[in-house]
Amino acid sequence: MSSQRGGECRSRSQKHQNRTAFKNDKYGASPQVKKANAKVHDGLCQRCTEILEWRVKYNKYKFLTQPRKCVKCLQKTVKDAYHIMCKSCALSLELCAKCGKKEEIVITLGGAEGEEPAEAMAQHPQGSGNRTADSGWTDDEEAGDSGERDSAAVGK
């Protein structure tokens, strides 16, 4: 029983907060963080844009795992986290998709025509275990266990 211990307790307490230029990818950005950083908060008012940008910045932005119900059309069409209505409703009603208020939209929806930001295409390079079944360990040694082959050679 040898338990290897690379004990290195990292418990450094931060006394001074660096409130200037907080970068959420400082400690290595996870795919989720990168995705959040690339996120365009369109269809939102100034306040909501800032809130979501803040969330992204401080790694508090959580993506939806499944579509939410839109408060307007009551369909499960809300694909953006923290939004209360879907983009088409927000666009047609000219409301902020997050707070639902009639505010000036910072980045208008549908402005960027053509390709959607490929959210569904978020590729995870998954190393799904390619386990080569290595059970072909034929041990021949067992053969000489019971039979005495040697005596045959000695005889004659």
Ligand SMILES: [Zn+2]
């Ligand atoms: Zn809707």
Ligand SMILES: [Zn+2]
């Ligand atoms: Zn808003």
